[in-house]
Amino acid sequence: xxxxxxxxxxxxxxxxxxxxxxxxxxxxxxxxxxxxxxxxxxxxxxxxxxxxxxxxxxxxxxxxxxxxxxxxxxxxxxxxxxxxxxxxxxxxxxxxxxxxxxxxxxxxxxxxxxxxxxxxxxxxxxxxxxxxxxxxxxxxxxxxxxxxxxxxxxxxxxxxxxxxxxxxxxxxxxxxxxxxxxxxxxxxxxxxxxxxxxxxxxxxxxxxxxxxxxxxxxxxxxxxxxxxxxxxxxxxxxxxxxxxxxxxxxxxxxxxxxxxxxxxxxxxxxxxxxxxxxxxxxxxxxxxxxxxxxxxxxxxxxxxxxxxxxxxxxxxxxxxxxxxxxxxxxxxxxxxxxxxxxxxxxxxxxxxxxxxxxxxxxxxxxxxxxxxxxxxxxxxxxxxxxxxxxxxxxxxxxxxxxxxxxxxxxxxxxxxxxxxxxxxxxxxxxxxxxxxxxxx
Numbered sequence: 001x002x003x004x005x006x007x008x009x010x011x012x013x014x015x016x017x018x019x020x021x022x023x024x025x026x027x028x029x030x031x032x033x034x035x036x037x038x039x040x041x042x043x044x045x046x047x048x049x050x051x052x053x054x055x056x057x058x059x060x061x062x063x064x065x066x067x068x069x070x071x072x073x074x075x076x077x078x079x080x081x082x083x084x085x086x087x088x089x090x091x092x093x094x095x096x097x098x099x100x101x102x103x104x105x106x107x108x109x110x111x112x113x114x115x116x117x118x119x120x121x122x123x124x125x126x127x128x129x130x131x132x133x134x135x136x137x138x139x140x141x142x143x144x145x146x147x148x149x150x151x152x153x154x155x156x157x158x159x160x161x162x163x164x165x166x167x168x169x170x171x172x173x174x175x176x177x178x179x180x181x182x183x184x185x186x187x188x189x190x191x192x193x194x195x196x197x198x199x200x201x202x203x204x205x206x207x208x209x210x211x212x213x214x215x216x217x218x219x220x221x222x223x224x225x226x227x228x229x230x231x232x233x234x235x236x237x238x239x240x241x242x243x244x245x246x247x248x249x250x251x252x253x254x255x256x257x258x259x260x261x262x263x264x265x266x267x268x269x270x271x272x273x274x275x276x277x278x279x280x281x282x283x284x285x286x287x288x289x290x291x292x293x294x295x296x297x298x299x300x301x302x303x304x305x306x307x308x309x310x311x312x313x314x315x316x317x318x319x320x321x322x323x324x325x326x327x328x329x330x331x332x333x334x335x336x337x338x339x340x341x342x343x344x345x346x347x348x349x350x351x352x353x354x355x356x357x358x359x360x361x362x363x364x365x366x367x368x369x370x371x372x373x374x375x376x377x378x379x380x381x382x383x384x385x386x387x388x389x390x391x392x393x394x395x396x397x398x399x400x401x402x403x404x405x406x407x408x409x410x411x412x413x414x415x416x417x418x419x420x421x422x423x424x425x426x427x428x429x430x431x432x433x434x435x436x437x438x439x440x
Contacts, residue, residue: 005145008384012250025270027164028323028324029095029327029329030329031311032310032320032322032324032329033322033323033324033331034320034321034322035320035322035324035325036317036321036322036323037323038318038319038320038321039318039319040319040389041319041388041389041391043396043398044391044393044415045396046152046396047101047105047125047395047396047397047398048101048396049100049101049102049105050101050102051097051100051101051395052098052100053098053100053101053104053394053395054098055096055097055098055340057394057395058095058096058097058098058099058104058395059096060176060393060394061097061104061108061392061393061394061395062092062095063336063396064392064393065108065111065392065401066088066091068315068390068401069111069112069401071313071315071326072313072315072316072388072401072403073115073117073120073311073313073384073402073403074309074310074311074328074384074403074404074405075115075117075384075405077309077311077424081114081115083114084114084115086114087110087111087113087114088111089113090109090110090111091108091111094107095107100296101395101397102267104395104397105124105397106172106173106198106397108122108173108392108397108399109121109122109172109173109174110173112175113171113172113173113174113175113397114284115175115247116176116177117175117177117383117384117402118175118176118177118181118354118378118379118380118383119225119355119383119384119385119386119387119400119401119402120387120399120400120401121174121175121399121400122397122398122399123397123398123399123400124194126189126192126193126194126195127226128192128193128194128224128225128226128353129191129192129193129206129222129224129225130191130193130222130223130224130225130412131222131225132185132191132209133145133146134147134155135150135183136167136183136186136187136188136190137183138149138181139185140154141154141155141163141186141190142154143155143211144276144427148253148427148428149428150427150428151213152213152214153210153211153212153213153286154211154212155210155211155212156210156211156212156217157209157210158190158196158201158207158208158209158210159188159201159202159203159205159207159208160208160210161196161199161200161201163190165199165200166190166195166196166201167186167190168199169195169198169199170185170186170189170190170195170228170368172246173189173195173198173241174189176378177378177379177380177383177417178376178378178380178417179418180351180352180375180376180378180418181378181379183351183378183428184351184352185390186379193224193254201225203224206221206301207221207222207223207224208220208221208222209221209222212288218327230407233249233251233253233283234251234254235251235258236247236249236250236251236252236256236258236259236262237258237262238250238256238261238262238265238266238432239269239362240269241276241278241436244274244275244276244290244439245274245275245276245277245278245436245439246265246266246269246274246276246277247278247280247432248262248278248279248280248295249280249359250262250267250279250280250281250291250292250295250360251282251283251284252284252285252286252287253284253286253287253288253289253291253292253355253356253357254288254291255261255288255290255291255294255297259291259294262295263294263295263297263298264298266295266298267298270298270299270300270340273342275342275343275344275439276343276344276346276439277299277343277344277345277346277370278346278347278348278378278432278435279295279345279346279347279348279360280348280362280432281347281348281349281353281354281357281360281361282348282349282350282352282374282431283350283352284351284352284353284354284357285352285355285357286354286355286356286357286358286359287356287357288356289306289354289356289359289360291356292356292359292360292363295360295399296360296363296369299340299343299345300338300340300343301337301338301339301340301343301345301369302337302338303337303363303364303367303369304333304334304335304336304337304363304366304367304409304410305333305334305336305409306333306359306362306406306407306408306409307330307331307332307333307334307406307407307408307409308330308331308404308405308406308407309329309331309404309405309407310328310329310330310403310404311327311328311403311404311405312324312325312326312327312328312329313325313326313403315390315401315403316388316403317389319388319389324349333407333408333409333410333411334409335366335367335409335410335411337367337368337370337409339367339369340369344370344371345352345364345370345371346370346371346372346435347360347361347364347370347371347372348373348374348431348432348435349361349372349373349374349375349376349377349419349421350374350375350377350431351375351376351377351378352377352378353374353377353379354377354378354379355379358377358379358381358383358419359406361377361419362381362408362409362419363409364383365419365422366381366408366410367409367411368414369381371422371423372419372421372422372423373421373422373423373431373434373435374421374424374425374427374431375421375424375425375427376418376419377418377419380411380416380417380418380419381408381416381418381419382405382406382407382408382413382414382415382416383405383406384402384404384406385402385405385406386402386403386404387401387402387403387406388399388400388401388402397414400423403414
């Protein structure tokens with residue numbers, strides 16, 4: 001009798017162990033498990049662009065860069081594109097020699113650009129920019145006044161070098177996910193002294209812009225500033241416009257005291273019957289998407305869910321402490337939402353609305369939770385993200401690489417490269433003023 005009981009207990013224990021094993025295998029293959037202490041990224045030294053690298057040093061950095069790229073980025077879970085294959089072949093060929101770090105930097109950048117991911121790139125130390133206000137629109141470098149008004153002039157040359165040649169250099173070196181990103185890159189990097197020099201512009205003498213207007217061409221002298229222009233404002237605040245409208249400035253997606261105060265203000269405003277909510281994410285570089293989720297939750301709205309693919313690698317394991325260092329896990333997107341029909345929500349975006357801030361706009365657009373107003377973002381609605389910092393040992397070049405792919409809630413629109421606003425507002429107009437006029 002006793003033997004029979006032990007036999008039954010043994011079978012039960014065996015079943016429990018087997019079941020536990022199945023559960024552990026399921027969890028292992030379905031979720032990112034962290035078991036190690038993450039090692040934060042720390043730079044091992046600064047870049048010296050004119051430093052000479054030996055052929056062996058170059059080769060070692062090339063091998064490390066390709067290893068990081070192909071074993072970290074989620075794009076390689078799919079079939080390699082022809083563009084990437086060509087870029088890799090060119091990268092290997094043009095780096096099979098000794099060279100200075102600056103030349104190697106350009107070679108690495110051309111290689112990384114091939115996957116068209118705005119989150120994956122080298123860090124460029126450009127500290128001198130032309131003191132000029134222009135935008136790249138409809139294939140032209142268009143002049144703007146200091147107060148943001150478009151001028152009927154386009155720049156055709158810089159110190160005699162055709163603008164198209166400068167734009168070719170920029171396209172070669174900096175990633176762009178869509179036409180908006182291309183326009184931003186062209187406007188931004190065409191001011192940089194380093195990029196202009198690489199394009200054949202002689203920056204050792206006075207810089208003359210050839211401007212073409214309705215009265216013909218003229219040369220205008222401009223100078224470099226030591227520090228680039230920066231319009232990033234990390235303000236998080238809220239204010240009532242009137243009894244029925246509240247305005248939220250979300251300058252960065254960060255969960256902090258300021259955000260908690262805004263969430264409290266929104267919750268109170270909703271309880272008091274507020275009708276219009278404006279969330280301004282212009283120039284917001286992103287951060288923690290939970291900040292956006294908290295804002296919508298305070299409005300008694302529930303957005304859809306982004307799907308994701310998380311790729312494990314040695315680098316991701318080191319930075320996040322993952323148990324696995326190969327393979328991936330995936331989560332499905334969903335566009336099931338909860339709307340609040342008592343509130344009209346407006347989200348203001350522009351070309352510099354990026355990453356998590358772009359997620360907010362996509363949530364609202366896909367779920368029909370409100371109206372997107374402004375200009376489209378340089379970040380694709382479905383895109384790569386969550387970056388890992390890296391540094392190459394010999395050149396000391398530093399950069400970042402995505403290890404996740406995000407799939408927008410409305411998966412039928414996954415292939416769209418641009419989230420177009422519901423109401424487009426020209427650069428010379430103010431989106432907030434337009435919204436206030438609309439809701440009067």
